Amino acid sequence: MSENDGTNKSGVTALIIGIAVLVCCLCLLVVGFAGYGYYTYYTYIQTAPTFTSGDPIFPVETTEPAPPTELFIPTEGPVSNETLETLSNSIVPENDVYDLACRLQGKCGISRTLTPPPAPLAVGTVQKFWLLNSDTNENFQIDAELLYVTPLTYFWAEKGTQVDQGEVKALMDTFDQEIIPTNREFFGSEWTPGVDGDPHIYVLYAGGVGSNIGGYFSSSDEYNPLVHEYSNGHELFLLSSTQPIGDDYAYSTLAHEFVHMIQFPTDRNDVSWLSEGFAELGAFLNGYDVGGADWYYVQNPDLQLNDWATNDSPDFGAHYGQSFLYVAYFLDRFGEEATKALTANPENDLASIDDTLASLDATDSQTGKALTADDVFMDWAAAMYLKDGSVGDGRYTYHNYPDAPQTTDTEAIYSCPQEPMLRDVHQYGIDYINISCAGEHTLVFTGSTAVQMLPSDPxxxxxxxxxxxxxxxxxxxxxxxxxxxxxxxxxxxxxxxxxxxxxxxxxxxxxxxxxxxxxxxxxxxxxxxxxxxxxxxxxxxxxxxxxxxxxxxxxxxxxxxxxxxxxxxxxxxxxxxxxxxxxxxxxxxxxxxxxxxxxxxxxxxxxxxxQNILPQTFRLALIKKGSNGTTVEMLQPDASQYLEIPLSLQDGEQVTLIVSGMTRYTRNSAAYQIEIK
Known part of the structure; x- marks a missing residue:
């Protein structure tokens, strides 16, 4: 018998009840939006959700997800690596808004910096600021008053907004004296004195930016307003006035968004999942609980790590949790200096992880082989499932985040043999298939050998x-x-x-x-x-x-x-x-x-x-739990994506097969088949 989302009532019930509890426990403050360099903070209250199993406490209707139609195995033979190599060697230039304004709009010779103020601004100063309403995508201006000044920051509040001066002081003193030094030491410095020639960082507390926005950093504010009409021309964060300043979210938001500000002058065009993972790590390093998004992620670990969802996607919040958990694991596994090297690496996406590991001569202590981003991903997938430092050499857990949530089986098989079962998994997503069939069997894995790069052919x-x-x-x-x-x-x-x-x-x-x-x-x-x-x-x-x-x-x-x-x-x-x-x-x-x-x-x-075709590859891992303890075996199918795995289980023993697609440069999932003989 096979248990998956649509075939086992108790398993489905456990998942849905867990999600229901999650929805009740998590308070969504931010659903991010994409503007010109807008990085919004997706945050939750600090209560970690609890999950239950067993009989339903309310009626549940379930539908079985549509399975993949077939394996993608071209009849003409192995897929060429030509397009994969072309994409891996491609260099994507960063944009230069001053060059663009000159070439395309005739606005040439514009200074990249503004005239600095003659002296630090005084409390009571009133200025105009541009904001973006994410619900309507409309920009609008407000008047805001300077309420508090520290050596490194200004706190502004929209005129008419009520704030507690004691809470403002506590927040901004913490930002000035703790968060800024911590993030600078780990991630480097923001552009300072920056576009405005003033070393103070602006924190603006205002409303009207969208029904679910908690805060954002906009890189457009780092430009002269002559090249971007809605630029404020300051190093600036927005905190939404829909939430009290005294809440922990305000502190974690500043820690998160400050990482984005630091990243702006050094690696603007890196991918969102790494940028957001590091930003969440910034909040974590400052002692703020990022709980919520990570718990949300573990409910469905078949999510593509090297991708980022739009804000209307049900997976949007889970991407924050996934990227944070991966980056936190990298820090735990390789240490502070290696993680600092990764944040500073000029390559983008998974290539930056490959390059960082190569520059550090990182090797697998169990095999002696050089480590790649794919190797680390599979170790992380096992660590998320086990969270057990006694297994292997201790790599399958979080020492720096003992309260990290834990993934569970996405499917369970209780009886063998099993007829061929067609499944699919995202690239750098994870399926966990638990098998608890006593006896001698052979698990046969057959994967697609090709995948489309884009949704459309030429x-x-x-x-x-x-x-x-x-x-x-x-x-x-x-x-x-x-x-x-x-x-x-x-x-x-x-x-x-x-x-x-x-x-x-x-x-x-x-x-x-x-x-x-x-x-x-x-x-x-x-x-x-x-x-x-x-x-x-x-x-x-x-x-x-x-x-x-x-x-x-x-x-x-x-x-x-x-x-x-x-x-x-x-x-x-x-x-x-x-x-x-x-x-x-x-x-x-x-x-x-x-x-x-x-x-x-x-x-x-x-x-x-x-060409609109890439070679599809898979990585597998087999976790065995038995009377002699727990073991992890990393596996890789042959060139035809075929692998036979002998299973020998006693009563009470079980194995979990981890399956992940490993093809970069595509968002399409990978079909595979498993059979137990």
Whole structure:
């Protein structure tokens, strides 16, 4: 018999009751939103939830999740590593808003810093500040009064907002004397004296920023307002006045958001899961309980670590918990200096973990082999399940976070043999399959050998150009076209599929006659709306419903030599799947490319010529609990993603199979099959 979410009543009941208790115990203060560099804090009350099992205390309706339809095993043989290698070698440039403002808007020569104040500001000073309402994506201005000053900070409150002066003093003195030194020592320093030339950090207490916002750091405030119209031009945090200043959330929010402020000048375009994991670690290092999101995560550990959900996703909060738990495990396993090295590593995403481990010559004490991010992930998956320092060399627990929540079985098998069962797991997600069948058996694992990179295939053939993933990035695809012998109409045609963060990330179609000054062209599709202040002009935004063809009139450039560019500019926090380009043609000069044989003469910076297929790999671990104790065995299927695992269990013994997909550069899950003979 197999027990999963839809086939065992008591198991389902335990999970649902646990979630119900979780909902009752956790007070959601923040549902983050994505603006120009907005990092919002997702926080909970400090009470850890309790979970129960057994008979239901209220009627529960359950539905079995739809299983994957089939394994993805291409009949033509092994999948090439070409696209995987292309993506791993791609460099995603950070955006430079001053360069963008000059090239695309003609705003050149703007200073990166403002004139500093002649002296520290005095209590009672009133200034205007820009805020963003996350419910409407509208920016608005308020007047705020300076209420408290420390050597390193200013505390401002929106006019008319009631605050307790004693609570303000306690919060800001703690921030000045404890949180700032702690975070600076571990993560480095923020940009100081910063854009405004004033070493004071602004903390603004105000309302109207959204129904579920507790606080945020916006990197747009780090810029001269002449290049971003809604910039406040200060190193600034927002605390929502919907919550009392004396609550622990205010302290943890400042510790969390200060890490984002520190990250801004050093590694702005790193992925959200690492940025948020480190920010949560900042709160943890200052002694604040991050409880809540981590408990939320362990209820469904099949969540992709190297991804980040939108704020309307039911998994949004769980991502905070998952990323924190992974980073906290890295700190516990490798120590403070190694974790500091990771925070400072210039690489992004999992590659930064690989690079940090390599630079430290980190090896597995049990095998003697060099460690990779994938190795650490599997050890962490086992540690989350066991939390037992007596197993192996002590790596399967948290010494620095003994109250960390613990994952449990996602499925249980009580009788063997078992017919083939089709399942799927996210890349860098985790399935825990418990098996308690006494006797001699063989567990047969068969995994997909391929996975799609994106939800859509190229418009034609096998190849297309695609943007890469990167926060606060600027990716370009550029080509020269010679129209000097053309006197008639010129139509530039291409096909595109895109999924871009709505209202915040834009892709522009541009033309330049000198390679320095660029004109954004109004395309048939696209938008001129700019609710966030992020857009530099007419651009593609949102998502297409499948592939579409665009035909752009470039007749005004007849008789000239020009450069054509696709430019993708992203903000922080949330990313769509990106932009695909295929089947480009200019009939007036006989140009046509489908990218099947080469790049068509295009110069890429952050774009990659790819196939929509990647080799799928899996990592497995087998935890055995028996009379002789607990053991952990790390396993890896062969090149065909096939593995036979002998099982020999006595009465009362059990094993747990950990399954994780291990293919980077995709958000698609991986199908696999298990059978017990």
């Amino acid at each position: 418009n034609s053939g096998r190849y297309a150009f695609a943007t890469n993933e990167g926060n606060e990035s600027d990716m370009t695809l550029t080509r020269e076209f010679d129209f000097t012998n053309v006197s008639g109409d010129i139509t530039f045609s291409f096909h595109t599929w895109y999924d871009l963060e709505e209202d915040f990330d834009y892709l522009y179609f541009e033309v330049s006659e000198d390679g320095q000054n660029w004109q954004i062209i109004t395309t048939p599709s696209g938008t001129g709306e700019d609710p966030s202040g992020n857009s530099y002009g007419w651009g593609y935004n949102g998502a297409t419903n499948g592939w579409m063809q665009e035909e752009i009139d470039l007749s005004q450039y007849a008789g000239k030599k020009i450069q054509v560019r696709f430019e993708y500019v992203t903000d922080a926090a949330v990313l769509g799947e990106g932009f695909l380009l295929d089947d480009v043609s200019v009939d007036a000069i006989g140009y046509q490319t489908d990218f099947e044989t080469d790049d068509g003469g295009w110069q890429a910076a952050g774009f990659s010529r790819v």
